[in-house]
Amino acid sequence: MNILDKIIEHKRTEVAERKKQTPVSELEQQAFFNRPVLSLAQFLLDDAKTGIIAEFKRKSPSKGIINGAADVVEVTSAYARFGASGLSVLTDELFFGGSTADLIRARVNQVPVLRKDFMIDEYQIAEARAMGADVILLIAACLTPAEVKRLATFAASLQLEVLLELHAEDELEHICDETKLVGINNRNLKTFEVDIDRSLRMAERIPADKIKIAESGISSVANIRLFKEHDFRGFLIGENFMKEAHPGEAFHKFIAQLESK
Ligand SMILES: O=P(O)(O)OC[C@@H](O)[C@@H](O)c1c[nH]c2ccccc12
Numbered sequence: 001m002n003i004l005d006k007i008i009e010h011k012r013t014e015v016a017e018r019k020k021q022t023p024v025s026e027l028e029q030q031a032f033f034n035r036p037v038l039s040l041a042q043f044l045l046d047d048a049k050t051g052i053i054a055e056f057k058r059k060s061p062s063k064g065i066i067n068g069a070a071d072v073v074e075v076t077s078a079y080a081r082f083g084a085s086g087l088s089v090l091t092d093e094l095f096f097g098g099s100t101a102d103l104i105r106a107r108v109n110q111v112p113v114l115r116k117d118f119m120i121d122e123y124q125i126a127e128a129r130a131m132g133a134d135v136i137l138l139i140a141a142c143l144t145p146a147e148v149k150r151l152a153t154f155a156a157s158l159q160l161e162v163l164l165e166l167h168a169e170d171e172l173e174h175i176c177d178e179t180k181l182v183g184i185n186n187r188n189l190k191t192f193e194v195d196i197d198r199s200l201r202m203a204e205r206i207p208a209d210k211i212k213i214a215e216s217g218i219s220s221v222a223n224i225r226l227f228k229e230h231d232f233r234g235f236l237i238g239e240n241f242m243k244e245a246h247p248g249e250a251f252h253k254f255i256a257q258l259e260s261k
Helices: 003-021 040-045 072-081 100-106 122-131 145-157 169-174 196-203 221-229 247-259
Strands: 052-056 086-090 113-116 135-139 161-166 181-185 211-215 234-237
Touching: 003 122, 040 086, 040 161, 040 181, 040 211, 052 072, 052 247, 072 086, 072 100, 072 247, 086 100, 100 113, 100 122, 122 135, 122 145, 135 145, 145 161, 145 169, 161 169, 181 196, 181 234, 196 211, 196 221, 221 234, 221 247
Parallel strands: 052 086, 052 234, 086 113, 113 135, 135 161, 161 181, 181 211, 211 234
Antiparallel strands: none
């Protein structure tokens, strides 16, 4: 079984347990459930902003521990202060060392927050709303086009935006009217291989009315410039910052470099 199948299998058990623990009617009572959401699409289309979606990630199946000591408020606040257009916060516990509490804590910032997890059920989308997320992720590799459509429609009913993540060309059919933000993952979630050229070729086949986001394996300002030349508006970066003792400072330096010349 590949790692993605393992994660999804575990996710099904986890979601079933969480549903029993906290019914949707309880989620709806939580403080953030009805807060006004921020639009990631709007932040990404603003030319005055950086376009960078900075991620808080402690560990991953491909890299193991990336940063065991980082504090979510300290790091995400620095990301926001130094110009992130969005924040991505892992909430998967077992494989990525994230949590619901991390996302709730990251909510102190006035920039759009993406709940980074493996969504397979409407319940998780209601949870995302209750945590204070503005955007959810739908990964084509673990959903059918009909499931994407169904989950994206449900997200929209809760005013959440959807980032649809693609990796292979045969996933282009997962794009639908409800998925305005389309990410191309440079990393294959099954083999962990990173191939930026492949993403650039694939990007040409994404409809022009979608907002394109490059995800994973981005480690230089030159990478960002290349993606910009190919009409990408968003750049999702995690490890490049999280691997440093002070991710916020690493982000700040990166932005300074991006904005020079
Ligand atoms: O740390 P990186 O290589 O900059 O990648 C960030 C992000 O794209 C990556 O964490 C990611 C992309 N798609 C995912 C799906 C689930 C969990 C994590 C991810």
